[in-house]
Amino acid sequence: MGALEAEVLDVLWRAEGPVTPADVRAALGTDLAYTTVMTILVRLWEKGLTERTKQGRAYAYTAVVSESDLAANRMRAALAGTSDRAATMSRFVDGLDKREAAALRALLGEVDG
Amino acid sequence: MNLLLIAPLLLTVGGIVAGWFLPRFVSPATCARVLTLAVVLAAASVSSALLLVAMAASSELHTVSDALGWCRALYPGEHGAAPWAGAVSAALLGFATVRAVRYRRRVRAEHAPFAGIDGIEVVASDDPIAFAVPGRPGGVVIGSALLCQLEPNERSAVLAHENAHLRLNHHRYVHTVEVCAAAFPFLIPLARQVRFATERWADEAAAVEVGSRRTVARAIARVALMPRGSQIAPSLAFSGRGTSARVDALLHPDNPHRLEVPVAATVATLLTAMAGSSVQVHHLAMFLVHACRV
Numbered sequence: 001m002g003a004l005e006a007e008v009l010d011v012l013w014r015a016e017g018p019v020t021p022a023d024v025r026a027a028l029g030t031d032l033a034y035t036t037v038m039t040i041l042v043r044l045w046e047k048g049l050t051e052r053t054k055q056g057r058a059y060a061y062t063a064v065v066s067e068s069d070l071a072a073n074r075m076r077a078a079l080a081g082t083s084d085r086a087a088t089m090s091r092f093v094d095g096l097d098k099r100e101a102a103a104l105r106a107l108l109g110e111v112d113g
Numbered sequence: 114m115n116l117l118l119i120a121p122l123l124l125t126v127g128g129i130v131a132g133w134f135l136p137r138f139v140s141p142a143t144c145a146r147v148l149t150l151a152v153v154l155a156a157a158s159v160s161s162a163l164l165l166v167a168m169a170a171s172s173e174l175h176t177v178s179d180a181l182g183w184c185r186a187l188y189p190g191e192h193g194a195a196p197w198a199g200a201v202s203a204a205l206l207g208f209a210t211v212r213a214v215r216y217r218r219r220v221r222a223e224h225a226p227f228a229g230i231d232g233i234e235v236v237a238s239d240d241p242i243a244f245a246v247p248g249r250p251g252g253v254v255i256g257s258a259l260l261c262q263l264e265p266n267e268r269s270a271v272l273a274h275e276n277a278h279l280r281l282n283h284h285r286y287v288h289t290v291e292v293c294a295a296a297f298p299f300l301i302p303l304a305r306q307v308r309f310a311t312e313r314w315a316d317e318a319a320a321v322e323v324g325s326r327r328t329v330a331r332a333i334a335r336v337a338l339m340p341r342g343s344q345i346a347p348s349l350a351f352s353g354r355g356t357s358a359r360v361d362a363l364l365h366p367d368n369p370h371r372l373e374v375p376v377a378a379t380v381a382t383l384l385t386a387m388a389g390s391s392v393q394v395h396h397l398a399m400f401l402v403h404a405c406r407v
Binding site: 003004005006009010013014043044047048049065088089090091092093094095096100101103104105107108110111112 | 219220223224232233234235241242243244245246247252253259260261265266268269271272273274275276278279280283284287288291308311312315327330331333334335336337338341355356357360361364
C-alpha cells in the first residue's frame with residue numbers, strides 16, 4: 001500500500017487543479033481498481049495530506065503543500081523531533097561540511113546554469 | 114591451512130580496493146551486493162580466527178582441558194596458543210558481540226516510534242527530513258519544510274528515491290554491514306561504501322522513475338543545502354562526503370565515481386586487519402595442524 005500511496009500522492013502533486021479518483025486512475029494506468037484508488041485517496045485525506053471538495057457525486061482531491069495547511073495527525077505528534085532519532089534509517093541526505101556544501105553549490109549552479 | 118588467517122586480511126583489503134574501483138565498472142546495485150558479501154565474509158573469518166585462538170589457548174588451561182576432556186590429547190603443551198593471545202581473542206570476541214547486540218538494540222529503539230507507519234507520513238519539522246522506514250507495512254517520513262520548499266518534480270524525486278529503498282530492501286544490506294562494522298570497527302569504511310552504494314542505487318532508480326537525472330540531482334543538492342536546526346548524529350553520517358559524489362554521478366554518468374574514504378581511515382583499517390589476522394599466526398597454525406589430524 002505504501003508504494004501505491006506514494007504514486008497517488010505524486011499524481012496529486014503534479015496535477016494543476018483538483019483531481020477525481022477517475023483522473024488518478026487515468027494518470028496511473030488502468031490496472032488499479034477504482035475502489036483501491038478511492039481507498040488510497042481517503043487515506044491521504046485522513047493523514048491531512050490532501051483537501052477535498054464535492055464534485056458531482058465524487059470528491060475531488062488537492063494535495064496540501066503549504067506548511068500552514070498541513071493538518072496535524074496522530075503520527076505527526078508522535079514523531080515530533082524525529083530527525084535525530086533516525087540515524088540508522090536510510091536518509092535522503094546526510095549532514096554537510098563546508099567543503100561539501102561548496103561542492104554542492106557548484107554542482108547546483110551547473111544544473112541551473 | 115593458513116587461508117583461514119589470511120582470508121580476513123585479503124577480504125578486507127580486497128573489499129576496500131573493490132570499493133574504490135568497483136563503482137567505475139559496475140552498477141551501484143552490483144557494488145552494494147558484492148561489498149555486502151565481502152563485509153559478511155570478512156566478519157565471519159575474523160570471528161572464526163579469534164574463536165580458534167581462544168579455543169587453542171583455553172586448551173592450555175588444565176581446568177578447562179580437564180573439564181572438556183578432549184583438549185589434552187589434542188594439544189600437547191607447546192603447540193597451543195599463549196594464554197595472553199587467548200585472553201585477547203576472547204575479549205575481542207566478547208566486545209564484538211556486545212557491540213553487535215548494542216547496534217541491533219539501537220536499530221530497534223530507533224524504529225519503534227515508526228512501527229505504525231503505513232505509506233507516507235509528513236511530520237512537522239523545519240529540518241529537511243526524508244527517510245524510508247523499512248518493515249511491514251513500512252513507509253516514508255517526510256518533513257513539512259522539505260515538502261513545502263521543493264518544486265513538484267523534486268518532491269517526486271525524493272519520494273521515488275525513498276520508495277526505491279523500500280522496494281529494493283536496502284535496509285537489509287545496510288543493517289547487515291552495520292552490524293558487522295559495529296562488531297569489527299575496521300570494517301567501518303567498507304560499511305560506508307555499502308551505504309553509499311545503496312544511496313546511488315536509489316538515486317538511479319529515482320532517475321528512471323521521474324525520467325530525469327538532472328531533476329534527481331537538483332533535488333539532492335537543494336535538500337542537502339537546506340538549513341537544518343539539529344545536527345545529524347555523526348556516527349553513521351558520511352562525514353558529509355557522499356552527497357556531492359551522488360549529485361556528480363547523476364550529472365556526469367561517464368565519470369568514475371567513488372566515495373572519498375579518508376586516507377587515515379584506510380591506513381588504520383589495513384593495519385587493524387593485518388594485526389587482527391596475524392595474531393598468533395604460528396599458534397593458530399599449530400592448532401589447525403592438530404585439528405586436521407584428528
